[in-house]
Amino acid sequence: MEPLPGGAARPAGSPARIADVAAxxxxxxxTVSRVLNGHVGVRPSTRDRVIExxxxxxxxxxxxxxxxxxxxxxxxxxLLPWFTNPSAVQRVRGIVDGLSGSKYDLMVFxxxxxxxxxxxxxxxxxxxxxxxxxxxxTLPPEPEVDRLRAADIPCVLVDAxxxxxxxxxxxxxxxxxxxxxxxxxxGHRRVALIGDPPPEFRFDWSRDRTxxxxxxxxxxxxxxxxxxxxxxxxxxxxxxxxxxxxxxxxERPTAxxxxxxxxxxxxxxxxxxxxIGVPAELSVIGFDDIEVAAYLGLTTVRQPLVxxxxxxAKLLLDVLAGxxxxxxxxxxxxxxxxxxxxxxxxx
Amino acid sequence: MEPLPGGAARPAGSPARIADVAAxxxxxxxTVSRVLNGHVGVRPSTRDRVIExxxxxxxxxxxxxxxxxxxxxxxxxxLLPWFTNPSAVQRVRGIVDGLSGSKYDLMVFxxxxxxxxxxxxxxxxxxxxxxxxxxxxTLPPEPEVDRLRAADIPCVLVDAxxxxxxxxxxxxxxxxxxxxxxxxxxGHRRVALIGDPPPEFRFDWSRDRTxxxxxxxxxxxxxxxxxxxxxxxxxxxxxxxxxxxxxxxxERPTAxxxxxxxxxxxxxxxxxxxxIGVPAELSVIGFDDIEVAAYLGLTTVRQPLVxxxxxxAKLLLDVLAGxxxxxxxxxxxxxxxxxxxxxxxxx
DNA sequence: CTCGTCATTGGAACCGGTTTCAAGAAGGAC
DNA sequence: GTCCTTCTTGAAACCGGTTCCAATGACGAG
Numbered sequence: 001m002e003p004l005p006g007g008a009a010r011p012a013g014s015p016a017r018i019a020d021v022a023a024x025x026x027x028x029x030x031t032v033s034r035v036l037n038g039h040v041g042v043r044p045s046t047r048d049r050v051i052e053x054x055x056x057x058x059x060x061x062x063x064x065x066x067x068x069x070x071x072x073x074x075x076x077x078x079l080l081p082w083f084t085n086p087s088a089v090q091r092v093r094g095i096v097d098g099l100s101g102s103k104y105d106l107m108v109f110x111x112x113x114x115x116x117x118x119x120x121x122x123x124x125x126x127x128x129x130x131x132x133x134x135x136x137x138t139l140p141p142e143p144e145v146d147r148l149r150a151a152d153i154p155c156v157l158v159d160a161x162x163x164x165x166x167x168x169x170x171x172x173x174x175x176x177x178x179x180x181x182x183x184x185x186x187g188h189r190r191v192a193l194i195g196d197p198p199p200e201f202r203f204d205w206s207r208d209r210t211x212x213x214x215x216x217x218x219x220x221x222x223x224x225x226x227x228x229x230x231x232x233x234x235x236x237x238x239x240x241x242x243x244x245x246x247x248x249x250x251e252r253p254t255a256x257x258x259x260x261x262x263x264x265x266x267x268x269x270x271x272x273x274x275x276i277g278v279p280a281e282l283s284v285i286g287f288d289d290i291e292v293a294a295y296l297g298l299t300t301v302r303q304p305l306v307x308x309x310x311x312x313a314k315l316l317l318d319v320l321a322g323x324x325x326x327x328x329x330x331x332x333x334x335x336x337x338x339x340x341x342x343x344x345x346x347x
Numbered sequence: 348m349e350p351l352p353g354g355a356a357r358p359a360g361s362p363a364r365i366a367d368v369a370a371x372x373x374x375x376x377x378t379v380s381r382v383l384n385g386h387v388g389v390r391p392s393t394r395d396r397v398i399e400x401x402x403x404x405x406x407x408x409x410x411x412x413x414x415x416x417x418x419x420x421x422x423x424x425x426l427l428p429w430f431t432n433p434s435a436v437q438r439v440r441g442i443v444d445g446l447s448g449s450k451y452d453l454m455v456f457x458x459x460x461x462x463x464x465x466x467x468x469x470x471x472x473x474x475x476x477x478x479x480x481x482x483x484x485t486l487p488p489e490p491e492v493d494r495l496r497a498a499d500i501p502c503v504l505v506d507a508x509x510x511x512x513x514x515x516x517x518x519x520x521x522x523x524x525x526x527x528x529x530x531x532x533x534g535h536r537r538v539a540l541i542g543d544p545p546p547e548f549r550f551d552w553s554r555d556r557t558x559x560x561x562x563x564x565x566x567x568x569x570x571x572x573x574x575x576x577x578x579x580x581x582x583x584x585x586x587x588x589x590x591x592x593x594x595x596x597x598e599r600p601t602a603x604x605x606x607x608x609x610x611x612x613x614x615x616x617x618x619x620x621x622x623i624g625v626p627a628e629l630s631v632i633g634f635d636d637i638e639v640a641a642y643l644g645l646t647t648v649r650q651p652l653v654x655x656x657x658x659x660a661k662l663l664l665d666v667l668a669g670x671x672x673x674x675x676x677x678x679x680x681x682x683x684x685x686x687x688x689x690x691x692x693x694x
Numbered sequence: 695c696t697c698g699t700c701a702t703t704g705g706a707a708c709c710g711g712t713t714t715c716a717a718g719a720a721g722g723a724c
Numbered sequence: 725g726t727c728c729t730t731c732t733t734g735a736a737a738c739c740g741g742t743t744c745c746a747a748t749g750a751c752g753a754g
């Protein structure tokens with residue numbers, strides 16, 4: 001701890017600071033800063049001396065101090081319930097892609113509980129850890145909305161909607177209708193639905209898909225049956241047990257619309273376990289078209305997951321660059337992907 | 348920009364600073380800081396006044412400034428290549444789990460190119476953006492190793508190995524041997540391998556799995572054939588086309604060992620496309636046991652992906668807490684999971 | 695009543711950068 | 725030779741917190 005006379009007063013472990021470089025090069029810190037940031041107006045001979053000192057000390061500026069001073073981090077944060085649904089992974093992939101080529105780095109923050117969500121916004125709502133936010137499949141709590149707007153932090157929602165922020169969404173009502181109509185067109189009249197429970201801190205897409213389901217049934221003149229409409233989290237085993245219940249009803253459904261592919265997989269497992277043939281005895285349709293869906297031959301309603309992330313990222317970059325963002329709510333298209341798990345209703 | 352006489356000189360947009368709170372409460376900034384951090388020795392009446400001011404201004408301290416001052420961020424960063432690939436996702440899940448209950452937040456940083464890797468370490472190797480690093484499935488470049496050690500930043504490797512850092516690994520040689528032995532035991536003698544190309548910036552697990560493959564073949568007295576050993580990235584379609592090539596050889600293999608499940612899936616697709624029955628005409632074994640493997644009935648060598656993340660996180664927490672870390676290299680167990688894609692060799 | 699002790703408190707230094715601003719040096723015009 | 729630009733440069737203020745340290749006031753003991 002004895003400071004050396006030579007000026008090497010820093011403990012061996014700590015990295016060099018800009019002042020150390022300035023001292024070694026015999027210039028002021030301002031000059032070092034100018035060299036670091038490529039400002040013009042530094043005499044070449046001076047610059048060379050500074051660069052030499054930088055190399056000698058193996059110096060790298062502290063990005064933290066830099067951010068504090070600049071009030072800018074060059075980081076974008078994505079907050080999303082990453083693990084609770086595989087579709088989030090796809091969205092992240094799109095975000096990475098949309099951000100590539102920009103000067104911004106991406107940081108991903110997982111939100112799998114209300115507590116984590118609070119922590120996330122605590123970290124980011126002042127804008128000192130990230131310049132912009134991508135909030136995916138979740139909604140900021142109202143107090144946070146105020147804070148975000150007060151601090152003027154660019155924020156784009158993906159797979160969620162809020163009047164105060166631009167958002168990338170799909171028409172879930174239409175999607176639910178699309179899936180159900182497909183089943184009805186195949187002759188099914190006993191069509192069940194497995195949806196998500198009312199959200200604690202997430203965006204309630206399930207409600208809209210359910211609404212679409214109800215509409216399609218009504219349009220076909222099929223009566224809505226309460227015992228055919230169930231709810232359960234996306235965890236595969238939850239969907240599996242719900243499906244098992246449905247399939248054990250005295251008058252069991254001939255088709256099940258699962259509000260997400262993850263849940264559809266649970267349905268397929270239940271059917272396999274109970275020895276019920278798919279699609280001969282039971283048709284199953286999912287929603288999302290996650291990667292596995294193709295491998296499993298699952299019929300589903302595809303939403304452009306990767307594209308949603310990419311568009312969200314692009315939109316955020318626009319906002320960050322001060323470019324005007326045209327639509328406050330961008331609707332991505334849905335597409336029915338017919339594979340092997342749906343077929344004509346059994347006679 | 349005209350500063351108001353009342354002291355409300357800040358632009359409306361910017362969040363309150365600690366000085367604003369101090370001014371409103373009529374105390375010094377030091378006192379506000381003490382209240383914020385729950386230090387003892389603040390008169391209750393004073394504390395109440397401060398808290399009132401905090402609420403009135405909707406104040407939240409800048410975590411950035413706090414980090415700079417404390418030289419501590421309470422954030423752990425995980426750096427990993429392609430964090431959207433299934434096995435990486437599982438590892439991150441383990442990390443999240445291992446960190447839960449600690450005071451540290453996790454930030455995930457994707458490395459999908461050498462350039463991004465450089466950026467990542469630039470952001471983190473000074474320790475000003477994170478207190479500790481989890482480096483997953485990739486190796487820090489040597490200059491970074493020096494820097495990390497110079498700055499004394501705790502760093503744990505998962506699915507990678509370096510003499511200077513504690514690491515969590517599996518025995519890839521043994522794993523490759525395990526997979527190949529399984530195939531040989533089923534009577535296969537024409538066993539092909541699809542591995543990863545030599546890594547640019549990642550950890551070279553594929554080489555070791557290949558070594559295990561070679562050993563198992565040698566032990567069984569089977570000659571190594573160059574045309575049976577291929578390489579390609581993990582992207583499913585790449586593995587698919589490589590598998591298609593293999594399966595179009597005049598003397599095609601009866602079994603394929605894919606060095607990762609992702610690649611095994613590509614092999615299954617190729618086989619399906621070519622109308623080659625699995626496992627009747629072709630046995631396929633993967634590596635990792637990602638979630639999809641179970642759905643697809645893929646035989647594979649399971650490595651504890653989630654557990655690797657969890658152990659890595661725990662180890663890092665130990666280092667951060669100054670607790671001694673016992674083993675510099677922790678070996679996790681491998682397990683052969685036999686499902687439906689491997690069977691006895693065709694006669 | 696005086697002194698010492700202890701509980702509170704605020705000023706100022708510090709974390710490590712960026713940037714404003716003014717000053718000094720060099721060069722050109724007269 | 726003098727004056728005015730223009731080019732370089734460094735000191736100091738700032739970003740927004742934490743904390744050391746000295747100062748203040750209250751209190752009990754003698």
